[in-house]
Amino acid sequence: xxxxxxxxxxxxxxxxxxxxxxxxxxxxxxxxxxxxxxxxxxxxxxxxxxxxxxxxxxxxxxxxxxxxxxxxxxxxxxxxxxxxx
Amino acid sequence: xxxxxxxxxxxxxxxxxxxxxxxxxxxxxxxxxxxxxxxxxxxxxxxxxxxxxxxxxxxxxxxxxxxxxxxxxxxxxxxxxxxxxxxxxxxxxxxxxxxxxxxxxxxxxxxxxxxxxxxxxxxxxxxxxxxxxxxxxxxxxxxxxxxxxxxxxxxxxxxxxxxxxxxxxxxxxxxxxxxxxxxxxxxxxxxxxxxxxxxxxxxxxxxxxxxxxxxxxxxxxxxxxxxxxxxxxxxxxxxxxxxxxxxxxxxxxxxxxxxxxxxxxxxxxxxxxxxxxxxxxxxxxxxxxxxxxxxxxxxxxxxxxxxxxxxxxxxxxxxxxxxxxxxxxxxxxxxxxxxxxxxxxxxxxxxxxxxxxxxxxxxxxxxxxxxxxxxxxxxxxxxxxxxxxxxxxxxxxxxxxxxxxxxxxxxxxxxxxxxxxxxxxxxxxxxxxxxxxxxxxxxxxxxxxxxxxxxxxxxxxxxxxxxxxxxxxxxxxxxxxx
Numbered sequence: 001x002x003x004x005x006x007x008x009x010x011x012x013x014x015x016x017x018x019x020x021x022x023x024x025x026x027x028x029x030x031x032x033x034x035x036x037x038x039x040x041x042x043x044x045x046x047x048x049x050x051x052x053x054x055x056x057x058x059x060x061x062x063x064x065x066x067x068x069x070x071x072x073x074x075x076x077x078x079x080x081x082x083x084x085x
Numbered sequence: 086x087x088x089x090x091x092x093x094x095x096x097x098x099x100x101x102x103x104x105x106x107x108x109x110x111x112x113x114x115x116x117x118x119x120x121x122x123x124x125x126x127x128x129x130x131x132x133x134x135x136x137x138x139x140x141x142x143x144x145x146x147x148x149x150x151x152x153x154x155x156x157x158x159x160x161x162x163x164x165x166x167x168x169x170x171x172x173x174x175x176x177x178x179x180x181x182x183x184x185x186x187x188x189x190x191x192x193x194x195x196x197x198x199x200x201x202x203x204x205x206x207x208x209x210x211x212x213x214x215x216x217x218x219x220x221x222x223x224x225x226x227x228x229x230x231x232x233x234x235x236x237x238x239x240x241x242x243x244x245x246x247x248x249x250x251x252x253x254x255x256x257x258x259x260x261x262x263x264x265x266x267x268x269x270x271x272x273x274x275x276x277x278x279x280x281x282x283x284x285x286x287x288x289x290x291x292x293x294x295x296x297x298x299x300x301x302x303x304x305x306x307x308x309x310x311x312x313x314x315x316x317x318x319x320x321x322x323x324x325x326x327x328x329x330x331x332x333x334x335x336x337x338x339x340x341x342x343x344x345x346x347x348x349x350x351x352x353x354x355x356x357x358x359x360x361x362x363x364x365x366x367x368x369x370x371x372x373x374x375x376x377x378x379x380x381x382x383x384x385x386x387x388x389x390x391x392x393x394x395x396x397x398x399x400x401x402x403x404x405x406x407x408x409x410x411x412x413x414x415x416x417x418x419x420x421x422x423x424x425x426x427x428x429x430x431x432x433x434x435x436x437x438x439x440x441x442x443x444x445x446x447x448x449x450x451x452x453x454x455x456x457x458x459x460x461x462x463x464x465x466x467x468x469x470x471x472x473x474x475x476x477x478x479x480x481x482x483x484x485x486x487x488x489x490x491x492x493x494x495x496x497x498x499x500x501x502x503x504x505x506x507x508x509x510x511x512x513x514x515x516x517x518x519x520x521x522x523x524x525x526x527x528x529x530x531x532x533x534x535x536x537x538x539x540x541x542x543x544x545x546x547x548x549x550x551x552x553x554x555x556x557x558x559x560x561x562x563x564x565x566x567x
Contacts, residue, residue, distance in 0.1 A: 012328040012462050013460050013462070014327070014451065014454045014455050014458075014459060014460050014461060015102075015455050017327065017328050017462075017546075017547075018098060018448075018451040018455065018546050018547075019090070019094075019095055019098060020090040020095070022090075022328075022546070022547040022548070022551045023090055023547075023548065023551065025551055025554060025555070026548075026550060026551060026554065029550070043328060043462075045460070045462060045463060046460055046463070056095075071090075
């Protein structure tokens with residue numbers, strides 16, 4: 001059976017967007033194309049994580065799990081791991 | 086310049102949004118002095134020497150957000166709350182634009198080239214051969230640069246096959262295109278306001294955040310809180326700074342308390358038409374080249390550094406000025422606030438105090454949206470009205486856009502020669518200075534002080550690449566709809 005694609009949602013609430021989330025939208029430029037092919041990436045409405053407290057913007061959800069303080073580098077690493085699983 | 090989104094911009098945005106949040110909940114006076122401690126809690130691992138210095142710096146950042154001139158009014162005995170009270174009571178003009186946080190300045194050693202341990206003392210010794218001042222000597226089989234001879238040309242760095250030569254710049258001095266920054270006797274940064282053109286490159290370059298702009302945000306927020314009729318005049322560069330369309334940004338601004346939104350692109354239409362008329366006259370009279378006049382830092386550059394260009398720039402006002410005129414004409418009672426990517430627009434606005442009531446940056450607007458929990462992406466888009474005549478003027482924000490808007494309004498644009506000055510640094514200023522002797526081979530020179538155009542301005546939120554991407558996506562989406 002074909003492996004399902006990794007579902008990635010980038011929080012585009014104002015707080016995330018202005019604190020670096022916007023950079024993640026350049027994923028076509030900085031992500032390894034092979035990893036990119038196994039992922040489904042979309043921007044999404046505020047994940048409400050900023051209101052919960054704890055953790056640093058920007059937030060990203062990968063296969064239902066939330067990650068915080070996601071820079072471009074962290075994003076690459078997280079997806080690499082997620083694709084391998 | 087340092088790329089956006091680093092620890093400094095993150096902390097700054099947090100401070101800004103916390104201040105705005107407290108302002109709207111009427112608790113700023115009482116809680117301002119707690120802010121440094123709340124933002125730098127005691128369990129934080131400091132990035133400066135200690136958390137206490139970090140807290141002191143937060144205090145200074147709050148002060149500059151209040152518009153305080155730290156160079157002349159830095160009373161360490163005065164609590165932040167007192168400063169807030171004063172600012173809430175009266176409106177002081179916040180010029181000169183820039184001020185410095187002296188204790189934040191690292192006092193970087195002067196610009197230098199140094200030879201590192203990677204030097205193998207090779208046989209060819211290209212550094213020695215290429216040094217125009219014979220500044221390189223070999224000691225114990227490794228190259229050294231003699232400080233008193235070195236003119237910091239960088240030739241040795243270029244030719245070393247082992248990349249053993251490093252350039253250690255002073256970031257603020259290096260970034261300033263007009264040498265307006267120097268070090269005082271203590272080695273601490275000072276801005277020469279007589280020379281400064283307000284481009285903000287130093288602000289964006291200092292890794293310690295020691296050069297800062299004095300904000301006018303509180304002045305604008307006061308108008309909003311009083312429920313004045315405040316029109317947000319949005320610069321064309323705003324598209325792409327937030328996730329969403331212009332219509333959604335308009336809705337978000339209204340939710341934040343602005344009574345209406347006016348696109349400065351509409352003012353840019355007037356600028357384009359005027360510049361076009363003038364250009365045709367100049368060409369017919371064979372008067373030589375004309376430059377654009379919409380970039381406010383460029384308009385500071387001319388009198389301060391390139392006075393001979395006074396005869397050359399277009400007499401047309403900037404899009405901001407025309408936009409403000411149109412707003413006041415439509416409703417003389419309204420207040421106008423320009424929202425843009427630019428710091429020096431505040432200097433320009435000071436010349437139009439009767440029609441422009443405030444200037445803030447996109448970054449400051451972001452703080453307002455964050456504080457009020459406004460998500461641009463979630464807004465129901467509002468209609469932008471009839472924008473057919475000035476749609477292309479939204480491209481004023483991108484290098485090349487101004488010239489193309491002027492040209493497209495001419496009868497015969499094909500014969501007009503265009504030249505673009507895309508971003509200004511020390512070298513470009515020198516180049517422009519040569520125009521006194523040899524005029525540029527062009528009829529219209531478009532000048533943008535920020536490389537890439539206004540979307541790369543010092544008050545932006547996202548990197549220019551992101552802004553361009555979002556602008557293109559919006560365009561594709563609206564084309565699909567049509």
